Amino acid sequence: MLLKKIVVVSFLFFVTIGFSQKKETMNASMVTTAAYMRAIGPLAGKKLLPGKPRDGKINPRRTDANKIVPGKGLPKGMDPLLAKQKSNQVMRAGKAPSLTFEANSSNRAPSDPTGAIGPNHYVSAKNFAFAIHDRSGNELVPSSSLANIFPGETLGDPIVFYDSFADRFVITQFSNTPNGFLVAVGQGPDPVNDGWYTYRFNTEGFPDYTKFSIWSDGYYVTANKDQNSVQTSEIVFVIEREKMLLGKENVKMVGFPLPGARIGGFYSPAGFNAIGKTLPPDGDARIIYFQDDEWEGVDQDMLKLWKIDVNWISPSQSTIAEAEEIAVTIFDSTFDGGSFSNLPQPGSDRDIDALQGAVMFASNYRRFCNYNAVVLNHVVDVDADADDVAGIRWYELRQSGDDQPWTVFQEGTYFSPDGKSAWCGSMAMDIYGNIGMGYTTMGTTSTGASADSYASIRYTGRLAGDPLGMMTIAEQDIKIGTDIQREGNPDRYGDYAQLTVDPVDDQTFWHIAEYFENTGNNARNVVGVFKVADAVTTDVGVVSIDTPGGDATFTNAENITVTVKNFGSTAQSNIQVTYSINGGPAVSELLAGPIAPLGTASFSFATNADLSTERVYTITAETNATGDTNPENDCSEVTLNNLFPIDVGVGELISPAPDSGIAISEEAITVTLYNYGSTSQTNIPVFYTLNNGTRVEEVFTGTLQPQTEVSYTFATLVDITGRGTFEFQLGTVLATDENTANDTITRTIERLLCKPNSDCTRFNDGITYFQLSNVTNSDINCTVNSTGYKDFTNNFTINLNRFIGSYRLTVQTGFADTNGSERVSLWIDFNDNVVFEESELLIDNGIVRKGNTNQDFIISIPGQALLGSHLLRIRAGDVNTNNGAPLNNPCGSMDFGTTHDYTVEIGENKELNTGLIVITEPDNQFLITKSDSGPETETRLYIFNILGQVIVSNIVRKDANGRFVYDLDMSYARSGVYFARFGNKRKADATKFIVK
Numbered sequence: 001m002l003l004k005k006i007v008v009v010s011f012l013f014f015v016t017i018g019f020s021q022k023k024e025t026m027n028a029s030m031v032t033t034a035a036y037m038r039a040i041g042p043l044a045g046k047k048l049l050p051g052k053p054r055d056g057k058i059n060p061r062r063t064d065a066n067k068i069v070p071g072k073g074l075p076k077g078m079d080p081l082l083a084k085q086k087s088n089q090v091m092r093a094g095k096a097p098s099l100t101f102e103a104n105s106s107n108r109a110p111s112d113p114t115g116a117i118g119p120n121h122y123v124s125a126k127n128f129a130f131a132i133h134d135r136s137g138n139e140l141v142p143s144s145s146l147a148n149i150f151p152g153e154t155l156g157d158p159i160v161f162y163d164s165f166a167d168r169f170v171i172t173q174f175s176n177t178p179n180g181f182l183v184a185v186g187q188g189p190d191p192v193n194d195g196w197y198t199y200r201f202n203t204e205g206f207p208d209y210t211k212f213s214i215w216s217d218g219y220y221v222t223a224n225k226d227q228n229s230v231q232t233s234e235i236v237f238v239i240e241r242e243k244m245l246l247g248k249e250n251v252k253m254v255g256f257p258l259p260g261a262r263i264g265g266f267y268s269p270a271g272f273n274a275i276g277k278t279l280p281p282d283g284d285a286r287i288i289y290f291q292d293d294e295w296e297g298v299d300q301d302m303l304k305l306w307k308i309d310v311n312w313i314s315p316s317q318s319t320i321a322e323a324e325e326i327a328v329t330i331f332d333s334t335f336d337g338g339s340f341s342n343l344p345q346p347g348s349d350r351d352i353d354a355l356q357g358a359v360m361f362a363s364n365y366r367r368f369c370n371y372n373a374v375v376l377n378h379v380v381d382v383d384a385d386a387d388d389v390a391g392i393r394w395y396e397l398r399q400s401g402d403d404q405p406w407t408v409f410q411e412g413t414y415f416s417p418d419g420k421s422a423w424c425g426s427m428a429m430d431i432y433g434n435i436g437m438g439y440t441t442m443g444t445t446s447t448g449a450s451a452d453s454y455a456s457i458r459y460t461g462r463l464a465g466d467p468l469g470m471m472t473i474a475e476q477d478i479k480i481g482t483d484i485q486r487e488g489n490p491d492r493y494g495d496y497a498q499l500t501v502d503p504v505d506d507q508t509f510w511h512i513a514e515y516f517e518n519t520g521n522n523a524r525n526v527v528g529v530f531k532v533a534d535a536v537t538t539d540v541g542v543v544s545i546d547t548p549g550g551d552a553t554f555t556n557a558e559n560i561t562v563t564v565k566n567f568g569s570t571a572q573s574n575i576q577v578t579y580s581i582n583g584g585p586a587v588s589e590l591l592a593g594p595i596a597p598l599g600t601a602s603f604s605f606a607t608n609a610d611l612s613t614e615r616v617y618t619i620t621a622e623t624n625a626t627g628d629t630n631p632e633n634d635c636s637e638v639t640l641n642n643l644f645p646i647d648v649g650v651g652e653l654i655s656p657a658p659d660s661g662i663a664i665s666e667e668a669i670t671v672t673l674y675n676y677g678s679t680s681q682t683n684i685p686v687f688y689t690l691n692n693g694t695r696v697e698e699v700f701t702g703t704l705q706p707q708t709e710v711s712y713t714f715a716t717l718v719d720i721t722g723r724g725t726f727e728f729q730l731g732t733v734l735a736t737d738e739n740t741a742n743d744t745i746t747r748t749i750e751r752l753l754c755k756p757n758s759d760c761t762r763f764n765d766g767i768t769y770f771q772l773s774n775v776t777n778s779d780i781n782c783t784v785n786s787t788g789y790k791d792f793t794n795n796f797t798i799n800l801n802r803f804i805g806s807y808r809l810t811v812q813t814g815f816a817d818t819n820g821s822e823r824v825s826l827w828i829d830f831n832d833n834v835v836f837e838e839s840e841l842l843i844d845n846g847i848v849r850k851g852n853t854n855q856d857f858i859i860s861i862p863g864q865a866l867l868g869s870h871l872l873r874i875r876a877g878d879v880n881t882n883n884g885a886p887l888n889n890p891c892g893s894m895d896f897g898t899t900h901d902y903t904v905e906i907g908e909n910k911e912l913n914t915g916l917i918v919i920t921e922p923d924n925q926f927l928i929t930k931s932d933s934g935p936e937t938e939t940r941l942y943i944f945n946i947l948g949q950v951i952v953s954n955i956v957r958k959d960a961n962g963r964f965v966y967d968l969d970m971s972y973a974r975s976g977v978y979f980a981r982f983g984n985k986r987k988a989d990a991t992k993f994i995v996k
Helices: 082-086 241-245
Strands: 009-016 019-027 030-033 036-040 099-106 114-117 121-125 129-134 139-145 159-163 168-176 179-186 196-202 208-215 218-224 236-239 252-256 270-274 285-291 302-309 319-327 363-367 372-381 390-399 406-414 421-429 435-443 453-462 476-479 498-501 508-516 523-531 540-547 561-566 575-581 587-591 600-604 616-623 635-641 648-655 670-675 681-690 696-704 709-713 724-732 744-751 767-772 775-777 789-791 797-801 806-813 822-828 841-847 855-860 868-878 897-907 917-921 925-931 938-944 950-957 963-969 976-983 988-995
Touching (some): 082 406, 114 508, 121 159, 159 498, 179 241, 196 236, 218 241, 285 372, 540 575, 696 709, 767 868, 841 855
Parallel strands (some): 114 498, 390 421
Antiparallel strands (some): 009 019, 030 252, 099 523, 159 168, 236 252, 285 302, 302 319, 363 372, 421 435, 681 724, 767 775, 822 868, 925 963, 938 976
């Protein structure tokens, strides 16, 4: 019913691995730019603000896990891959960590440890602070507030990563002022002495549990947001990496839903994170998440992938598509019916979180000469009888070539020796394809461990040639814990751990994770450094192709220059180096050397390459050293575009924006012009037509440099007032253009809902706080360049009971005066015609007496109001200082104020207070209800078996009828007596029911 954004959807049909079904492709549903870019000076020499813990819970989980169907799903007993791991009686001897040091500590958990190694620094962060160490673990910047990099922002949940392809560190955190995430990119390779470029990207809904990954065409971000609308709301974001590395403004961001995702609670998908020496080509990026057949609506355990192709020239044409659905060996990823209180701690009744529902950070991707690989993991339950022991399900996926399907190369379930749980894993591959994995262990004798042990940090791994599906390196200690989790959220643990690969040798792993000490701060973040690779004498490879250095107009005599690295332990000389073009004959020459161990050498081929005839060239360079023991890292590859000298076109329609609402006057047409060619251009003829009408022609008289874009606004306005569908054709007609295929674009705009503009920044007019029934929207911010309109229809659904009739609305506005200038009006579109009529006006010019103070109004739902979903609009503004439209013109633009839209769901329930009722339906389906007229908007439902084990734990929200309702599927459960309980132990309603 509500049109928030224009989304073009197409359907593709193809066969995927293990499944054959309709696959959905969607265009980007959000296109925006960074709210700001701020340059922050170097940290060196500054008096830094210390980290200050926040009051209240640290990043409380905003949802439960997915909805669980008790008894459904496989396996019914032991994890089938666990036996394989246990059968490995001959383990390789591990090596003690070469270095361990404490990076951060906190008096509360979870501390959200994150960190990454660079050539000279280790940068780490915890929930509200960051620190910088040298490679020996010496502190260079003590634990300091994130506000030193992001002024005024310390909400936390940071992620740190090192972009080895650009030699830059990146630090991120989320924000709720307004909702979004912040990204700081180093201005240079030194995080202490170089400054930072900081960016804000707004996301509408709150982006909980963000994960970042590196790809050639952007930094990719996933978030646990909008759990009930993952197929329509933005879950994945991509931001312009290249511009951010240069500190440019107007950095673009595109957002995507996850089409076809079967998710109904807490979730954490991940993007493939490129590491190693070679970036992947643009496009073909993957997002991955697992699906458990114990979840409602999922029939088979699998890995589900999505493919993203970003188009920064025409960002609205960027796409996400359902890709592979890969069947895997069955697993059980559910603990305690979806509760986050899972793993027993020694001597304590406080269980801690196993981190179910999350693909652990990061899903590291690496390119080899004959294939691409990614490794990832998530937690699984390996206790057949209870949910008290965790293991790590891990995978190596492979792709035989770019744009080829991904398949499982190997998978395993790792279980810590002596009956301990293993969870919170992070893993990566080194240059040889060996795998290292850091993780947490803990055990109690009551759950089958040989001895009680506190949460401790350990590592394992495997060599590339070892038997598939097994970690073959004996478990090694990084740090042994001495206490339980005592402070913070009672059942939370870690949230993150992070393993990164040392860019110096591309072999050594640096792992950071959380454990607990019985003195000082309870939660500690320890870094452990280890290596699993055996020493290699002879191993050299091409690590980069340096010239040609990018797209250009090429000649028939282009010089090819490469960088060769010696990964081995002895100096190398007389190395054969080759290159080939588009798979053609190889040019072979000799690099004399010598190259020292871990050293590099630049090599320029004497034989030039002819790159003048084709439009696209793939250059492959590799070494062929005598006695090289690892040929899979010998090669490097780059794809280059041979540009036309003269080639321009329209890249995108900027305005009218597709989500700007119904226009009431003529509008300006603004487009981006892009120079695809290699020479600058001026006096470019441009045009547009509307609905195949008269062609409007003008000339851009400026100069457009190669491979850049510029905005152009037509002097001739366009009339697209009223509701309707409007098709624009926009293009260039440069007479000397050598490639007309990219000159013109077509864009269609549908306008069915008015979205009026108003100034809410100058005097803070308009709504800043909104509370009605079950919905509280407390973080409404009017940002710079805001239009004054906000669409909350996908973020909130307000439940109203027609039988109750009257409700109290509480609002705050950022401005008010003694003259009663600030007023509020509210409509509900009961007849769903997307027109706010006078009969639908429920608050008429209500006066706000004092700014930033709760003001109550009463709204009454008509007794004949149609049940179901409707649109609510609320406007607030200064009615005295106003030369614009009146407040009560729901589509008019006021001078000062705001207009906000919400979804309301109107129901009717005449039984306002009843106890907990379990209604038995056919096939062991049960409807569990409780009517409650109290203020609580949500409660927790527990289902217990006769042994007192929790088999379902989920938050239930009050519906529009004032009821808590939960559909329980027990058709897979064993027959017997079960118990249902709404609420906690201190205040709860409980009853029993029977499954036949």
